[in-house]
Amino acid sequence: MPNPVTPSFCRLHPPALVCPLGDDLASIGANLFAGRRGLTTSDAFTPGRPLPLGQVTTRLPDDAGWPAEHRSRNNRLLAAALERLAPTIEAFRQRCPQARIGVVLGTSTSGIGESEAAIASHQDTGELPADFCYQRHEIGASARFIAERLALEGLAYTLSTACTSSAKALTSARRLLANGTCDAVIAGGADSLCGLTVNGFAALEAISDTPCAPFSANRRGLNLGEAAALFLVTAEPGGIQLSGYAETSDAHHISAPRPDGDGARQAMQGALAMAGVSPAEVDYLNLHGTATVLNDSMEARGVAALPGGAGIPCSSTKALTGHTLGACGALEAAFCWMALEADRLPPQVNDGATDPALPALALTPGGKARLRYALSNAFAFGGNNIALLLERTP
Numbered sequence: 105m106p107n108p109v110t111p112s113f114c115r116l117h118p119p120a121l122v123c124p125l126g127d128d129l130a131s132i133g134a135n136l137f138a139g140r141r142g143l144t145t146s147d148a149f150t151p152g153r154p155l156p157l158g159q160v161t162t163r164l165p166d167d168a169g170w171p172a173e174h175r176s177r178n179n180r181l182l183a184a185a186l187e188r189l190a191p192t193i194e195a196f197r198q199r200c201p202q203a204r205i206g207v208v209l210g211t212s213t214s215g216i217g218e219s220e221a222a223i224a225s226h227q228d229t230g231e232l233p234a235d236f237c238y239q240r241h242e243i244g245a246s247a248r249f250i251a252e253r254l255a256l257e258g259l260a261y262t263l264s265t266a267c268t269s270s271a272k273a274l275t276s277a278r279r280l281l282a283n284g285t286c287d288a289v290i291a292g293g294a295d296s297l298c299g300l301t302v303n304g305f306a307a308l309e310a311i312s313d314t315p316c317a318p319f320s321a322n323r324r325g326l327n328l329g330e331a332a333a334l335f336l337v338t339a340e341p342g343g344i345q346l347s348g349y350a351e352t353s354d355a356h357h358i359s360a361p362r363p364d365g366d367g368a369r370q371a372m373q374g375a376l377a378m379a380g381v382s383p384a385e386v387d388y389l390n391l392h393g394t395a396t397v398l399n400d401s402m403e404a405r406g407v408a409a410l411p412g413g414a415g416i417p418c419s420s421t422k423a424l425t426g427h428t429l430g431a432c433g434a435l436e437a438a439f440c441w442m443a444l445e446a447d448r449l450p451p452q453v454n455d456g457a458t459d460p461a462l463p464a465l466a467l468t469p470g471g472k473a474r475l476r477y478a479l480s481n482a483f484a485f486g487g488n489n490i491a492l493l494l495e496r497t498p
């Protein structure tokens with residue numbers, strides 16, 4: 105074995121993020137802990153209907169010289185994050201030069217935005233653009249792009265389970281380390297704004313025309329966003345560990361969550377049980393908190409049904425970034441990582457009118473706190489639920 109460390113460890117090295125709050129941990133952290141929204145208003149995807157969107161404004165790498173199958177905004181987001189992760193990867197390769205490094209990513213959009221543009225061109229001219237390449241739109245394009253960029257020859261695959269995609273990438277990484285398949289995994293995800301998702305959620309009447317207000321009585325729906333979030337995950341002790349996780353499936357409805365939140369509760373309870381941690385020991389919970397009527401109701405009930413759950417300081421950071429879909433599981437796990445590292449709580453941002461019809465949660469105004477355990481929820485269409493438990497080790 106190139107890496108002799110006990111495979112029960114699952115260390116999450118410092119994340120690399122490109123999101124509406126910035127592109128380095130210092131600036132992202134400043135915005136996150138201050139509760140500053142990273143939303144801008146645009147009708148680029150919904151002409152005549154301006155919407156708040158969590159758009160990435162960071163200058164992204166130029167893809168003009170890349171192979172055609174890799175040229176997409178999704179991969180440009182990943183490339184920007186990968187640049188920030190490169191020193192961590194290189195340091196690991198120096199320690200373990202023969203290590204088997206896998207790639208597991210989550211996405212729901214991949215390169216669909218570029219395919220939308222190609223189809224629009226075909227409607228206008230009767231021909232697809234000369235550089236059109238269907239492969240950039242395939243779900244597997246994300247992992248293939250990173251594997252080729254780093255000249256990795258091992259396992260590389262992409263998961264697409266809607267809004268749990270990149271949380272599932274992290275649970276997959278832990279399993280790959282534990283069973284000895286990989287010595288390290290580049291895990292996370294990316295999603296980019298495009299017409300398909302913005303108009304799709306609008307058709308579901310799930311979009312808010314104003315900045316979203318998770319758990320408010322006045323919540324009217326979500327804001328969409330885009331991001332890339334990457335971790336190097338290794339079977340090494342120390343630092344911040346992915347100590348527990350659980351995945352459940354409600355099979356209740358294709359898009360609506362199970363109203364009583366029991367699948368969400370089971371996921372949280374399972375993640376805690378894996379680590380041998382009680383709800384009373386959890387110092388922060390990052391809620392999925394989309395600000396839709398049904399999701400927030402379900403999640404509040406699921407948290408309240410967890411023994412001691414109603415007392416866990418919690419917040420939904422989607423008020424700041426928008427819902428980044430396939431990237432949100434890894435992005436919000438990264439926010440938990442940052443909270444543990446900084447001993448600070450991300451505040452709940454809404455209009456101040458917390459819904460009295462929901463079970464009362466300990467929605468936090470933020471601030472300093474001594475943190476050891478942070479739990480992160482991710483829920484998706486089809487009743488797919490994932491909870492991740494991060495632990496800061498001594």
